Amino acid sequence: MDDVLISELPPTILRSTLRALVSQGSAMQRVFVEHVRRRLTESPPQLPSATELFLGQSPCYAEFLAMTRCMFSSKMAQESLPYLTHLLVSIPESAVKWESNDPLELILEGVCGDIVQAVQALKESRLRPTDELKFRLQELRTALRDCETYCTSQNLSYPFTRARFQVDDVYSLTFPESFRGRYSPLPSKFVVQPDPAVVQNLEYFYLGNIKVPRLFNGLWQMSSPAWGSASSLKQELALTQLVRNGLIATDMADHYGDAELVYGGFRQCLLPEVAENVVAATKWCVFHPIEVPITHEFVLAAVQERVRRLSGRVELLQFHWYDYTAKDYLRILAELVKITKSHPHLVLTIGLCNFDSEHTEEVCQYLLKETGEVGIVSNQVQYSLIDTRPMVKMSSVCQKYGIKLLTYGSFCGGFLSDSWLGRNAPDIYSESERLTPSQRKYFDMILNWGTWTEFQGLLLTLKSIADKHQVGPSNVAIRWVLDHPEVGSVIVGTRLGVSNNSDSNLNVFSLRLDDVDNRQLENIVLGSRQKNLFETLGDCGHEYK
Structure with missing residues (x-):
């Protein structure tokens, strides 16, 4: 009967079924991709x-x-x-x-x-x-x-x-x-300055000696065409609008498509007095065993590769590692910290990405022993009203060693907004829903946290608090994260040239949550829900190991 079912199902349901099957794990995904490869190779x-x-x-x-x-x-x-x-x-x-x-x-x-x-x-x-x-x-x-x-x-x-x-x-x-003749169209300078009327309302914190705003632009959506694609000109116009709004810090990675190249080209076209103040934060992500000796030259070459693609200095280089049992990450981080001292024209500060509490502390202790200082300034982790795992252990590690969290997922892929209030739970595999990969990911996070009905209760509370302060529910969700002392900045996903919400995101800086607001939110998101999520998923970043 399977053949009958497959032959009779409408294409939309077949696609939904395939998405559901592939989501079951790497083994199923591998069978799917290998079958497609074989058919495309044969025909x-x-x-x-x-x-x-x-x-x-x-x-x-x-x-x-x-x-x-x-x-x-x-x-x-x-x-x-x-x-x-x-x-x-x-x-x-x-x-x-x-x-x-x-x-x-x-x-x-x-x-x-x-x-x-x-x-x-x-x-x-x-x-x-x-x-x-x-x-x-x-x-x-x-x-x-x-x-x-x-x-x-x-x-x-x-x-x-x-x-x-x-x-x-x-x-x-x-x-x-x-190789000869790298492509370089004649650059025109972007005559753009941060708007003083907007900038005076921003909040800032320090990464080492670098003063940065408490909202970062996140370019992870350039890692896939699923979020849409825009021309170079449209992307540049979007980046100039972010600079005009004072949002001068941008987070990217070596595997986010051409994000580093796009940002490097943009930074080159800024007026010198503006270019020297923008902050490029990127990542060196190691997903597989390193098959060469870990030497100073090897680590320096990785830094230089980031610098080359960014056409200039890396203000923050964040490091991600695939397996805590392979301890080479400690030596690499020690070399990176040393390079910030010997080559400050290449990289200024070092951070972590998706490290858990235990191994963040291990890194800090190792660097203190090897270099005489903590050396790292940040750790990038998921943190939201839904995912409060950083409050369990990570916050105390951050306070102990002076580390700030750069948080992603704080909007839960857009679910923490009034656009989802009163709606039925989405069918994440249906084409009609038009969900992004982020929304599929964060919908799973919501279901690990509670039911869709309970999530609607959280949205109702967010809406009530937002109406009281005359802002949007997303602003309330971000303000709650920013109000935790271990948090330096929230990273806001930016679909360059496709959509732009930077103006509304700035409302977070005019918002102050009172004790009543915080009690209402924490009565919903903390307690048993936080405990269950930590026990189910593990500490920060464990879902990527």
């Missing part, structure tokens, strides 16, 4: 002509792009390169044209994001520098260059600036001996 997509792709009554670029995305999403990143190249080559061949913000321009901006993600998948696959790969990357670089020439000659917008930076980056990384 690779065809290459339509330029005319078929873009011209005529029924251009087929949407279907062609869908199959190409299937390739790099199923760990066939290198195999997808000829298809991406073919689409780029077809643009001047077909002489297709577009207007500003018309459907085709938006599609091509999405293609740029596809190239970024395919190349990022190449980087993360620890690829070997073969002649085949070199040829494919050269082809792609040439197609991007020729497409820019065509766009210039036809007075069209060029949608692929991000892709050119990303492709140059992987080529220079993989074939440094033959």
